[in-house]
Amino acid sequence: xxxxxxxxxxxxxxxxxxxxxxxxxxxxxxxGEVAERxxxxxxxxxxxLNAHKLAAVTIDGRRYIPAALLAEGRLSKFVAGAITxxxxxxxxxxxxxxxxxxxxxxxxxxxxxxxxxxxxxxVIRRAQAMGY
Numbered sequence: 001x002x003x004x005x006x007x008x009x010x011x012x013x014x015x016x017x018x019x020x021x022x023x024x025x026x027x028x029x030x031x032g033e034v035a036e037r038x039x040x041x042x043x044x045x046x047x048x049l050n051a052h053k054l055a056a057v058t059i060d061g062r063r064y065i066p067a068a069l070l071a072e073g074r075l076s077k078f079v080a081g082a083i084t085x086x087x088x089x090x091x092x093x094x095x096x097x098x099x100x101x102x103x104x105x106x107x108x109x110x111x112x113x114x115x116x117x118x119x120x121x122x123v124i125r126r127a128q129a130m131g132y
Contacts, residue, residue, distance in 0.1 A: 019098050023066060027068070028059075039073070054080070055097050055100075078124065085128050
């Protein structure tokens, strides 16, 4: 009997597939790398995630945070505010990241880019409206 190929089934939900595609060109950081960039212990990064000031995606069992959520070696109050508002509206981390990193021609650009510029308040206003 010939050797049969090994088949591995990987569970992937539509959200996971979408977020992987949305973040395909983004720099993704491990929790340790985020800790280094923020000059804090890795446990502090976990605390920030638990407080919903950052959002992470799990890929192959590891949690990653898109580098664009950080602002020059620190947390962005606007990014943290938008994430908190979306969490309060019932969104999970993957849905939040999909929203923040998906192009929106009405901004124009992506919400994450607007959060680092003059469109931050508009993104947060829209996030509040999405929760209703």
